Amino acid sequence: MLKVEGLQVRYGAITAVRDVSLDVRPGELVALLGANGAGKTTTLLAISGALNATSGRIFFEGEDITSLSPEKAVRKGIAMVPETRDVFPDLTVAENLRLGAFVHRHDRAGYERDLKNMIDLFPVLETRANQAAGTLSGGEQQQLVIARALMSRPKLLLLDEPSLGLAPVIVDLIFGLIARLREQGLTILLVEQNAAQALKYADRVYVMSLGEVATSGTADEIAAGANLQEIYLGKQSNGEGGAHAG
Amino acid sequence: MLGSVIQFTVDALSLGSLYALMALGLVMIYGILRLVNFAYGELIMVAGYTLYLLDGTALPWLVMATVAVIMAILTGLATELVAFRPVRAKSVTAVLITSFAFSTLLQNAALLFISPRARLVPLPDIFTQTMEIAGVIIPLRNLLTIVCSILLLVLFAVILKRTVLGIALRAAASHFTMARMLGVPANLVISIAFAISGLLAGVVALFWFGRIGSVVPGIGLEPLLVAFIATVIGGMRSLLGAVVGGFLLAFVDISLNYLLPQNLLQFRDAFTFSMVILLLLFRPQGLVAGPATGQRT
Numbered sequence: 001m002l003k004v005e006g007l008q009v010r011y012g013a014i015t016a017v018r019d020v021s022l023d024v025r026p027g028e029l030v031a032l033l034g035a036n037g038a039g040k041t042t043t044l045l046a047i048s049g050a051l052n053a054t055s056g057r058i059f060f061e062g063e064d065i066t067s068l069s070p071e072k073a074v075r076k077g078i079a080m081v082p083e084t085r086d087v088f089p090d091l092t093v094a095e096n097l098r099l100g101a102f103v104h105r106h107d108r109a110g111y112e113r114d115l116k117n118m119i120d121l122f123p124v125l126e127t128r129a130n131q132a133a134g135t136l137s138g139g140e141q142q143q144l145v146i147a148r149a150l151m152s153r154p155k156l157l158l159l160d161e162p163s164l165g166l167a168p169v170i171v172d173l174i175f176g177l178i179a180r181l182r183e184q185g186l187t188i189l190l191v192e193q194n195a196a197q198a199l200k201y202a203d204r205v206y207v208m209s210l211g212e213v214a215t216s217g218t219a220d221e222i223a224a225g226a227n228l229q230e231i232y233l234g235k236q237s238n239g240e241g242g243a244h245a246g
Numbered sequence: 247m248l249g250s251v252i253q254f255t256v257d258a259l260s261l262g263s264l265y266a267l268m269a270l271g272l273v274m275i276y277g278i279l280r281l282v283n284f285a286y287g288e289l290i291m292v293a294g295y296t297l298y299l300l301d302g303t304a305l306p307w308l309v310m311a312t313v314a315v316i317m318a319i320l321t322g323l324a325t326e327l328v329a330f331r332p333v334r335a336k337s338v339t340a341v342l343i344t345s346f347a348f349s350t351l352l353q354n355a356a357l358l359f360i361s362p363r364a365r366l367v368p369l370p371d372i373f374t375q376t377m378e379i380a381g382v383i384i385p386l387r388n389l390l391t392i393v394c395s396i397l398l399l400v401l402f403a404v405i406l407k408r409t410v411l412g413i414a415l416r417a418a419a420s421h422f423t424m425a426r427m428l429g430v431p432a433n434l435v436i437s438i439a440f441a442i443s444g445l446l447a448g449v450v451a452l453f454w455f456g457r458i459g460s461v462v463p464g465i466g467l468e469p470l471l472v473a474f475i476a477t478v479i480g481g482m483r484s485l486l487g488a489v490v491g492g493f494l495l496a497f498v499d500i501s502l503n504y505l506l507p508q509n510l511l512q513f514r515d516a517f518t519f520s521m522v523i524l525l526l527l528f529r530p531q532g533l534v535a536g537p538a539t540g541q542r543t
Contacts, residue, residue: 050423074429086424088417095413103429105410152429 001026001187002047002156007056009042016042018211020056024156029178029188031198031219034208040191041083043208044158047189048080049073060156075103079154083161083191085141087148089134093125096133096144100151111151118147121177139170146177157181159190163197175201199223249382258500259493260388263395264450266492268469269476270402271446273488274439276477277419279334281341285325285349286473287466289318289444293451294367294461295356301368310368315448321352322444326437334436349466356463364460373456391453398449399489402442406485411438419483475522481532490533 002024009017017039024030032040045051047058049070058066060076068076088096097118101111119126122143128136133144142162149157162178163171175197182188182201192198198219199205205222207215215222275283296314303310329344373387406412418425418435426432447469454469455461472495480491498521502514510517525533 048427050427069432070423070426071429071431074427080427082424082427086421088420088424090420091413091416095416098410099413099417099425099428099430102410102414148428 001028001061002189003059004043004047005057005059007043007046007058008054009039009046009051010054015054016211017046020208020211020213022206022213022216024187024189026187027182027185028203029182029190029201031202031205032189032191032208033193033195033198033205033222034214036193037210038208039211040208041160044080044160044189044191045082047073048078048158050080074152074154077153077155078158079149079152079156080158081145081149081160081162083164085138085145085164087133087136087141087144089132091133092130093133093136093144094129096148097125097151100148103152110153114151114153118150121150121180122147139166139173142166142170142174143177146174150181154186156187156189159188161191161193163192163194171197249380252379253382253384254500254504256384256388256392257503258497260391260453261500262493262496263392263399264453264492265472265476265496266489267395267398267446267450268473269480269488269492270399270485271443271450272470272473273477273480273482273485274443274446277483277485278415278422278436278439279330279341281330281334281338282345282474283325283330283440283443284342284345284470285329285352286443286447287468287470288349288352289321289325289447289466290451290454290469291352291356291461291463291466292321293318293448294455294465295360295365297367297452297455298360298365298461301366307368307370311452314451315445318448318451319441319444322440322447323437326440330436330440331433353463353466360463362463364462366460367455369456369459387453387456391456394449394453398446415439419485475519477532479522479525479532481534484532484534487532487534494533 002022004020004022007017007020008015020039020043022030022032032043034040042051046053049065049068049072053066056066057064060078063076065073065076065078070080074080088099091099097115098111101114104110104114124140125144125147128140133141136144146159146162159178162174166174171194178188178190179201190198190202199222200219202219205217205219206213207222215225217225271289272283272286275281293314296317297310300310300313305313325345325348329348330341333340333344372390373385375386376383377386377389378384406416414425414430414435415438417428418430422432425435450469473492476491476495477488478491479494480487480489495518498518499514502517503511506514506517
């Protein structure tokens with residue numbers, strides 16, 4: 001479904017992603033793990049079209065989307081949930097959701113149906129519908145951003161650090177939702193620092209280090225292998241990432 | 247006493263609503279692109295010369311006015327296409343220079359093809375009529391200005407609140423890249439912002455010329471300056487701020503007109519700008535804070 005070949009992305013003189021190749025098959029939940037600065041977010045942003053690749057190619061359903069703009073990528077069925085949890089703070093929750101359906105804005109009936117589905121999945125959003133999105137808690141904002149992305153009816157959901165800065169009970173809630181979306185057949189590429197959670201839910205895992213894919217395999221293989229400890233957790237021994245996995 | 251209160255209120259509100267619309271047109275673009283359109287004043291010039299060129303045709307004034315507003319919108323869209331789109335993603339400095347260049351180009355075109363001297367702008371009879379309220383004579387033009395501006399502000403608010411495109415415009419002003427990731431096309435949003443900006447400038451132009459009666463090539467400088475100062479007072483990134491700033495600036499200007507002795511009146515702008523400096527010392531972000539994010543994109 002998604003195929004990335006030899007992706008390289010630079011910010012000026014800094015090469016954030018050196019050489020990344022990965023693929024995601026339909027219906028899979030693939031996790032992209034790695035320490036801070038490994039290039040995970042940059043990879044997602046390049047796939048979503050928000051950043052331009054300096055070399056390498058990205059294919060989606062067999063089509064080359066390497067130089068597609070973000071507004072075109074979402075029309076192809078790729079929705080991005082950024083780690084910065086970018087709700088539009090001055091817009092209400094309802095307006096945020098309505099904007100999520102921007103590409104389907106002429107399909108009123110479909111919008112109503114999608115909105116109902118979102119409220120089933122994220123009941124808290126209904127009670128907050130007319131509140132400015134900026135007034136929501138972190139966990140509620142995360143749910144809003146995911147719901148907003150789903151309103152575009154994506155085939156592939158790019159999720160960047162959905163657990164970042166959230167209380168453990170909310171993290172469980174979010175991962176429960178991710179698992180549910182996956183059961184409904186949505187393909188997901190997930191970037192996570194919380195390796196324990198990611199390994200529990202993912203089918204396959206890519207571990208990134210210094211802008212490259214260091215290792216990959218099924219979640220079980222990666223969880224069992226010493227590789228991960230060295231490449232990822234080893235570097236995180238003084239950070240919270242390691243503590244979660246241990 | 248009641249008479250002067252009414253007179254003051256009408257003066258301040260009519261000038262204020264013009265300032266507010268002008269500031270809104272400037273902030274519309276700044277909010278999304280974080281760039282000031284320095285060719286903004288020329289939209290007013292274009293509307294003025296359109297009216298001048300249509301003078302003497304058999305068209306009713308309202309038709310002339312509509313054509314003038316449409317010309318301002320088209321010029322706004324042309325500004326975007328010529329001065330902004332080719333360089334906007336690359337450099338802020340480049341856009342600063344291209345928008346100045348486009349402004350100079352339009353002014354010189356007016357100098358060359360029309361005249362450096364003032365040209366009379368046709369105005370409808372209603373602009374010269376007056377009415378008497380509580381013993382004071384009020385120009386109908388001022389009341390019309392207030393009514394039209396308020397209608398336009400309400401229409402504008404409804405569009406921004408109720409339509410998907412309006413919501414998209416507000417979202418783009420808060421976080422442009424995220425809006426694009428939801429499928430809002432960058433060029434569409436920017437073009438709409440420039441078209442709205444042109445519409446506002448065009449409507450302002452009708453009433454602006456109603457006050458001064460004639461158009462010269464350099465006519466755009468004062469409206470640009472007024473709009474810029476009003477947005478600085480109100481907050482560069484807030485649409486509400488632009489409106490507040492516009493009304494406040496007009497209130498200060500009109501108050502000084504009433505209060506300053508005759509021999510100081512020519513220095514009115516010095517007093518106004520001193521107050522702006524004072525305000526900025528205490529509230530550098532302006533009176534109304536903008537949306538809570540905002541990187542230039």
